Amino acid sequence: MKKVYVVCAAGVATSTMVRMKVEDFLRERGIDAHVTQYRVSELSVDRVDADAIVSTTGMPDEFAEVVPVLNGVALLTGIGQQAVLEELAEVLARS
Amino acid sequence: MKFDEILAGVGNILNGLGATIVLPFIIIIVGLVFGLKFSRAARSGLTIAIAFVGIGLTVGLLGSTVSAIGEAFADASGTGLRVMDIGWPAASALAFGSSVGYIIIPVGIVLNLVLVAVSVTNTLNIDLWNYWHMAFVGALVLFVTENFWMALFAALICFVIALFLADWSVPLVRRFFKLPGISIPHLQSAGYMLLAVPFAWVLRKIPGLSKLRLDPDTTRRRLGLLGEPMVLGFLIGLALALAARQDTVAALTTAVNIAATMLLIPRMVGILVEGLAPLADAASTFMSKRFAGREINIGLDAAVLIGNPAVIAGGLLMVPVEIALALALAPLGNGTLPFVDLADGPFVAALLAPLVAGDLLMIVILGAIVMGIGLMFATQLAPAITDMVRNSAAVDLPEGYSQFTVMSDGANPISYLFYYLYQTPAVVAIIVSLLFVGGLYILKEKFPLGERLLPIADPDAKPVSA
Numbered sequence: 001m002k003k004v005y006v007v008c009a010a011g012v013a014t015s016t017m018v019r020m021k022v023e024d025f026l027r028e029r030g031i032d033a034h035v036t037q038y039r040v041s042e043l044s045v046d047r048v049d050a051d052a053i054v055s056t057t058g059m060p061d062e063f064a065e066v067v068p069v070l071n072g073v074a075l076l077t078g079i080g081q082q083a084v085l086e087e088l089a090e091v092l093a094r095s
Numbered sequence: 096m097k098f099d100e101i102l103a104g105v106g107n108i109l110n111g112l113g114a115t116i117v118l119p120f121i122i123i124i125v126g127l128v129f130g131l132k133f134s135r136a137a138r139s140g141l142t143i144a145i146a147f148v149g150i151g152l153t154v155g156l157l158g159s160t161v162s163a164i165g166e167a168f169a170d171a172s173g174t175g176l177r178v179m180d181i182g183w184p185a186a187s188a189l190a191f192g193s194s195v196g197y198i199i200i201p202v203g204i205v206l207n208l209v210l211v212a213v214s215v216t217n218t219l220n221i222d223l224w225n226y227w228h229m230a231f232v233g234a235l236v237l238f239v240t241e242n243f244w245m246a247l248f249a250a251l252i253c254f255v256i257a258l259f260l261a262d263w264s265v266p267l268v269r270r271f272f273k274l275p276g277i278s279i280p281h282l283q284s285a286g287y288m289l290l291a292v293p294f295a296w297v298l299r300k301i302p303g304l305s306k307l308r309l310d311p312d313t314t315r316r317r318l319g320l321l322g323e324p325m326v327l328g329f330l331i332g333l334a335l336a337l338a339a340r341q342d343t344v345a346a347l348t349t350a351v352n353i354a355a356t357m358l359l360i361p362r363m364v365g366i367l368v369e370g371l372a373p374l375a376d377a378a379s380t381f382m383s384k385r386f387a388g389r390e391i392n393i394g395l396d397a398a399v400l401i402g403n404p405a406v407i408a409g410g411l412l413m414v415p416v417e418i419a420l421a422l423a424l425a426p427l428g429n430g431t432l433p434f435v436d437l438a439d440g441p442f443v444a445a446l447l448a449p450l451v452a453g454d455l456l457m458i459v460i461l462g463a464i465v466m467g468i469g470l471m472f473a474t475q476l477a478p479a480i481t482d483m484v485r486n487s488a489a490v491d492l493p494e495g496y497s498q499f500t501v502m503s504d505g506a507n508p509i510s511y512l513f514y515y516l517y518q519t520p521a522v523v524a525i526i527v528s529l530l531f532v533g534g535l536y537i538l539k540e541k542f543p544l545g546e547r548l549l550p551i552a553d554p555d556a557k558p559v560s561a
Contacts, residue, residue, distance in 0.1 A: 008398050009397070009399070009400075009401030009442070010361065010442075012362075012365050012368065013224050013225075013365075013368050013398055014396050016365045016368040016372065017372045017375065020369060020372050037365070039322070039323075039324075041319065041323070041407055041410075041441070042322055042323045044319065056398065057398060057400065057401045057403075058272065058400075058402030058403050060315070060404055073277065073399055076393075076395050076396075077221070077276070077393040078221075078383065078393075079276065079383075
């Protein structure tokens with residue numbers, strides 16, 4: 001089972017939108033993954049236990065060193081959304 | 096029967112039904128208009144109804160907990176801070192649960208489409224969730240004027256203000272946050288920004304100030320714990336309860352209850368957003384399709400700005416700063432104890448940061464100025480907000496002694512302006528509102544922020560990953 005973190009500022013609004021899209025996509029692709037929402041301020045690098053992070057907000061650089069961080073803003077605007085989802089599928093396939 | 100009376104009758108019936116019943120129906124209808132399947136639309140509607148029940152329950156717990164200690168805290172501590180900040184989740188339920196809130200989503204979308212079509216704005220506000228800020232001002236004006244049409248007018252003026260502020264700050268969002276094609280019609284963060292612009296201009300003129308650098312990374316690591324709402328809730332709850340002379344067991348119970356509400360209320364709001372998500376998706380497809388080929392900025396929640404290190408650090412520093420301000424300003428008339436919205440400091444810092452090119456010290460100074468003024472605003476709005484909370488069907492609070500306010504929107508200069516403006520004769524209120532919008536239009540067209548006004552470096556030469 002893969003783990004995906006969806007991260008936004010308050011862990012409420014934009015991450016909910018993105019979580020729903022990510023879950024729909026993963027279900028369609030038959031990828032078994034657990035998606036959880038976080039606020040960016042409650043994450044710390046040494047406690048990250050995910051195969052990928054999709055963030056609707058900029059993440060401190062140190063996260064990208066331990067786990068692939070994808071920019072989830074496209075999942076909010078809808079523009080370039082498919083590319084991000086495909087990238088996520090690829091990242092999860094590799095991990 | 097006159098048309099007005101019929102409308103008033105319909106309005107009374109709707110208010111009698113309450114937000115849990117009315118808003119879901121409107122959401123289902125809007126969903127169907129945007130081409131959602133009935134089952135999906137109905138699911139959205141029911142989800143939203145459930146979210147309202149959940150928000151009502153959890154805000155009720157918060158209300159009863161703070162009611163019990165609020166007055167005692169103010170008396171025992173001698174601070175005089177007897178107005179409790181019950182936070183944006185309660186405010187959003189109040190706003191969407193008002194008669195303006197019922198229809199703000201469809202009416203706002205139509206207004207946005209028209210304004211984009213006539214090229215007055217380039218922002219398509221697909222952030223339906225944050226339409227509640229406009230509805231909040233509408234609810235406030237409804238409280239003042241008891242006139243639905245004035246309230247709706249005020250909410251729509253706020254909608255336009257949000258669009259214009261979003262257009263105005265587009266260069267900041269692109270240059271500072273590296274988010275091209277996005278604008279932020281978030282009335283809360285943008286309202287703080289509007290107030291901060293003149294102060295930012297002055298701060299940037301002070302020689303030597305920019306030499307005193309604070310490091311965002313260190314600050315974030317040191318204060319990281321304050322970024323967790325439940326920890327923050329527990330600590331503040333405990334401090335308040337002890338200051339209110341509760342015994343140890345009661346104080347711990349209070350602290351745990353408040354920690355619980357800090358975790359649970361946003362979860363309930365998450366359910367509301369879950370219900371809105373399919374609709375937002377359909378609306379954004381619908382709106383974008385109609386303006387293909389034009390340069391349009393997609394309007395999003397200020398939340399997309401908040402991962403920036405300077406914004407996180409500035410937001411965390413706002414926690415102690417706001418508490419200190421509240422105490423320091425108490426002799427000058429502040430009665431507000433910042434509380435639930437302390438956890439949302441980053442929303443204060445979000446659009447202040449780019450005004451000073453991310454200089455942490457200046458962000459905190461700007462934040463202190465804006466929130467210092469904001470505490471006064473929130474205190475003055477408290478009687479109105481307390482009454483609104485008590486009369487709202489969406490939020491069920493037990494009878495208590497405390498007064499309530501909300502920092503997120505009560506501290507917003509736009510809420511404050513509209514609250515007093517709409518106490519003047521209707522003609523004056525309407526004319527001043529239109530002048531205000533006109534003034535903003537000129538500002539955003541002639542003095543784009545980050546370019547002509549308060550310029551910051553354009554990083555497009557060397558793009559940095561977001």
